[in-house]
Amino acid sequence: MRLMDLLACPMCKKFPLKLLIFRVEERDKPKELPSKCPLYCALKSGWVKDVKPTDDECLDCFSKEIVEGLIICEECYRWYPIIDEIPHMLPDDLRLMDPDEELEFMNRWIDKFPKEITESGRPFNEESLREYRVKKGRRRS
Amino acid sequence: MSVLEEKARALIKSVIETYESIAEGFSATRKSPWIEVLKPLGDVLGKTVLDVGCGNGRHLLILAKRASTVVGIDPSRNLIKIAKTRINKLRLVDRAMLVIADALFMPFRRASFDSIICIAVIHHIPTKKLRRRAIIEIAETLKNNGLVVISAWYRWQRRLLLEVLKSFFLKLVNKVFEFGDTYMPWSSRGMKYKRFYHLFTLKEMEDLLNHSQLEIQGLKLVAIGSRRWMNVVATAIKR
Numbered sequence: 001m002r003l004m005d006l007l008a009c010p011m012c013k014k015f016p017l018k019l020l021i022f023r024v025e026e027r028d029k030p031k032e033l034p035s036k037c038p039l040y041c042a043l044k045s046g047w048v049k050d051v052k053p054t055d056d057e058c059l060d061c062f063s064k065e066i067v068e069g070l071i072i073c074e075e076c077y078r079w080y081p082i083i084d085e086i087p088h089m090l091p092d093d094l095r096l097m098d099p100d101e102e103l104e105f106m107n108r109w110i111d112k113f114p115k116e117i118t119e120s121g122r123p124f125n126e127e128s129l130r131e132y133r134v135k136k137g138r139r140r141s
Numbered sequence: 142m143s144v145l146e147e148k149a150r151a152l153i154k155s156v157i158e159t160y161e162s163i164a165e166g167f168s169a170t171r172k173s174p175w176i177e178v179l180k181p182l183g184d185v186l187g188k189t190v191l192d193v194g195c196g197n198g199r200h201l202l203i204l205a206k207r208a209s210t211v212v213g214i215d216p217s218r219n220l221i222k223i224a225k226t227r228i229n230k231l232r233l234v235d236r237a238m239l240v241i242a243d244a245l246f247m248p249f250r251r252a253s254f255d256s257i258i259c260i261a262v263i264h265h266i267p268t269k270k271l272r273r274r275a276i277i278e279i280a281e282t283l284k285n286n287g288l289v290v291i292s293a294w295y296r297w298q299r300r301l302l303l304e305v306l307k308s309f310f311l312k313l314v315n316k317v318f319e320f321g322d323t324y325m326p327w328s329s330r331g332m333k334y335k336r337f338y339h340l341f342t343l344k345e346m347e348d349l350l351n352h353s354q355l356e357i358q359g360l361k362l363v364a365i366g367s368r369r370w371m372n373v374v375a376t377a378i379k380r
Contacts, residue, residue, distance in 0.1 A: 003238055006189075006212065006253045010246035030235045035189075035209035039250075062235055080248075086221060088241045089248035094216060097154055101218070 001061055002035075003087060004042035007071065010089050014075035016040040022082075022109055023068040029059050068105075070113065078122045079113075081105040092123040099124065103132040149267040149318065152337050153245075156265045157216045159327070159334045164219035166329040168197035177363050178260055178292045179203065181376040188255040193244050193279060194262030198224030198237070204258075205237040212254075214242040245271060247278040254282055257289045261372070263349075264293040264338050268318050272339075273352050280353040283379045289355060295362055295371040296321055296340035305340065321345075341373045356380045 001019070008015035019042050036058055037048060043061040044051035053061070069082040071089070080089050081102055088095075088102065095102060106129050110118065118126050142150065160167065179200060182190075185208040192201050195213030197220055204211045205228075215221050221239050228237045242248045244262065257279055266272045276291075283289055296305060304323045311317045321342070324335040343360060350357050355377035363374045 002210070003212070003240065006249050007240070008248060008250040010242060010248040013250075015250035027234070034235045065234070084222075084225070086225060086239050086241060087248075088218075090216060090241060091243055091246035093150065094154065094157070094243055097158075 001042045001064055001066055002037055004071075005037035005040045007087065007089065009073035009076060009078060010091055011078055012073060012076040014073050016042075017080075018072040018074055019045075019066075020070040020072065020112065020114075021066050022070065022112055023066070025065045025067050027063055027065055029063040033058055034062070068109070070109065070117075072114070072117060076122065077117065077120050079117050079124075095123055099128070099132075103128060107132065107136075145268070145318075146270070149271050152267045153265070153271075156337050159336050160217040161219050162332070163327055163329050163334055164197075164217060164223060167327070168220065168223045171197055171199055173366075174199045174203050175260060175292070175365050175372075176203075177365055178290065178372065178374055179258070181359055181374065182256055182258060182288060182290050185256060189253070191249070191254040191257045191282060193257060193259040194265075195224060195239070196220050198227050198239075200258060200260060201237050202227060202231060202233065205231075205233040208236065211237045212240060212249075213237070214240045214244070214248070216241065216243045244275045244278060247282050249282045251281055252284045252287075255284055255287050257283050257287070259289070259291045261292055261294065263291060264341060265336065267322065267337055267339060269349075272349055276349055276353045276355070280355050280379055283355075285379055287379050288358075289377050289379070290374065291346070291350075291377070292363070292372045292374045293341040293346065294338060295373050296342050298371040301340060304338075308340070343373055346373045346375050350375055350377050354379055 004019050007017055033055055039048055041048050041051050041053045066082055067085055071080040083105055185204055188208050189210045190204050190208045192213040195201050195215050198213055201211050201213040218241055221241050225239055266275055308323045312320045321340045323338050325338050327334045357377050359376040363372050
């Protein structure tokens, strides 16, 4: 979650990005606070100067590991998956080169995708998913 | 994109694909960090550090002992997975984080890191134009007065003589972009792979950094390990 203070869209450089959490795991809190985010607080979805997270809230944030989630650029409608705790923030051409892992993610979580991303998300949207499902069906048979 | 740029981009894709295929074997040969290259970075106590092209995370793990936050990026999903396993094993999850990303499309806001390292990565990027773009992305991501350490394989070492000669002839027949470009073999499980390298000179590294907001602080050859593998290492500050 603390990465959201650093992450910008690799294509259009928008910051901050929107975070949707699909699956989160609790882990031990650190004894001392290792660091505080300087600019943007994803826990409270706001600028640090406005939402002023307390040290306890920051410790709480350290104890939350996002296992699966969606990072959205509201500027260019690109979306980036968090899979197995790791954000995948590749540019379009590298995603198109090896799309299966991301399309499988989309297939798994499509019900939780915001409507505008399902419809006009880049580089993958409902049309890419439809093609993927057809391809997958063919592979099975 | 021009035809030349498309060719260069395709070459980068093939380097990534190769790393995806050889990730495990490659990682096994890259266990120890290049301490000699990390030295100019100084103490990173309390700092936010970025490792561009972190591979299996060998430098990340060392930096996470002192830095408050270390982020590693690499376009190879398989190498990032290996790095993730090592971070978990060493219980460094509070300080070390990973992102699958391309150095030419940096996924970070401007001026987000105190220090950046980019070790043995830039020589995988073909053409001066794309290497300059990578350096500009690095400079943008760095805070003002932040420090960056960049290393690349050195061209004029005896063990690479054949590669350099090969590169000269490949350039003559226009099979590579520039003199210094070569394809280094890697064998794994009976398969042969080739990775693109642009072997660096000191002058090239100097020119590269002079095209950005980075001000060179140090530029030298560093011999690494018992085999004395020669690398061009530059230290620079963002102004």
